[in-house]
Amino acid sequence: MTEARPVQPPHPPLHDGDVTLRPFHEDDAESVARACRDPEIRRWIPTIPEPYTIDDAVTFIERVERDWAEGHAAAFAIVESGDSRLLGAITIHGPRDRRAFVGYWVAPWARRRGVATRALRLVSRWAMREMGLxxxxxxxxxxxxxxxxxxxxxxxxxxxxxxxxDDGGDCVMFSLVPADLAGE
Ligand SMILES: CC(C)(COP(=O)(O)OP(=O)(O)OC[C@H]1O[C@@H](n2cnc3c(N)ncnc32)[C@H](O)[C@@H]1OP(=O)(O)O)[C@@H](O)C(=O)NCCC(=O)NCCS
Incomplete structure (x- = not known):
């Protein structure tokens, strides 16, 4: 089995005409903090700090920048195409031994518009391909x-x-393997 390839942030950014996945910027800290104070995000992602401060958001953004540089994770800000306003976050954790996992949240102001579905479709196909998962x-x-x-x-x-x-209790495990994408 060949080793996973190190990855760079995709250029141009991943997009599908509705959403774009770009790197996080310092300027996102306020929106990240506002989103992560949402009870639904805390409910379903038990590792989110509570209370969630601006400092937590700044630490998150610094960490994701380091993770890209060190190859530990690939985190993207989800934004509307043509607009920089933050809609959510999606991260590929890994890869390790050609395996990775993906996590995400969508801000309360952007839900039920297909944002998570679009972002997950984009990032999963990119990761399978570029990381050789x-x-x-x-x-x-x-x-x-x-x-x-x-x-x-x-x-x-x-x-x-x-x-x-995990800390929240029982979890449902899903996976995507190359054979699942054979028809695409
Ligand atoms: C779960 C979450 C990511 C969904 O994001 P989203 O952008 O609203 O999702 P989509 O609009 O792509 O939803 C696709 C479909 O999922 C289902 N769905 C989404 N949210 C739902 C909810 N709260 N309850 C029931 N079904 C839901 C619907 O069938 C929806 O399609 P529809 O709107 O056409 O009916 C978002 O609610 C969220 O961030 N929640 C808190 C954090 C979290 O749970 N993160 C994931 C941890 S594993």
Whole structure:
């Protein structure tokens, strides 16, 4: 099995005409903090600090810049194409041994417009291709039906429930493997 290739932020940025995935900037800190104070984000991503301060957002942005540079993770700000206003965040964690996992949130002001589905479709195809992945995993807390629908709409396959998998408890594991994309 060949090794994963190191990746650079895609240029031009990933986009589908509706959403664009760009790097985070310092200027996003206020929007990140505002979004991450949302109870739904705290509910479904238990690792989010509470209370969520501007300093937490600045630390997050500094960390994702370091992660890109060190190859630990590829984090993108989701914005509307032609607009820099932040709609959400999506991150590929890894790769390690050609495997990675993906996590995301959409700000309360941008939900139910297909933003997560569009962003996940873009980033998953890019990661499979550019990182040479054999597996991209995605897990959600068991009750997070919205995120599970998003995963399935993007072709991820439900594998099962992992008990007490993270701080929130039982999680549903999904994955995408190259064979799932054979028809695209
Ligand atoms: C889950 C989340 C990412 C969905 O983002 P979104 O941009 O609103 O999702 P989409 O608009 O692409 O939704 C696609 C479909 O998922 C389903 N869905 C989305 N949110 C839902 C919800 N809260 N309840 C039930 N179904 C939902 C719907 O079927 C929706 O399609 P429809 O609007 O045509 O009915 C967003 O609500 C969020 O950030 N939640 C908090 C953080 C989180 O759960 N992150 C994921 C951790 S695994």
């Amino acid at each position: 054999v597996r991209l995993a995605l897990y959600t807390l068991e009750g997070n039906v919205g995120s599970q629908v998003v995963a399935e709409r993007c072709g991820f396959v439900r594998e099962g429930v992992l008990r007490n998998y």
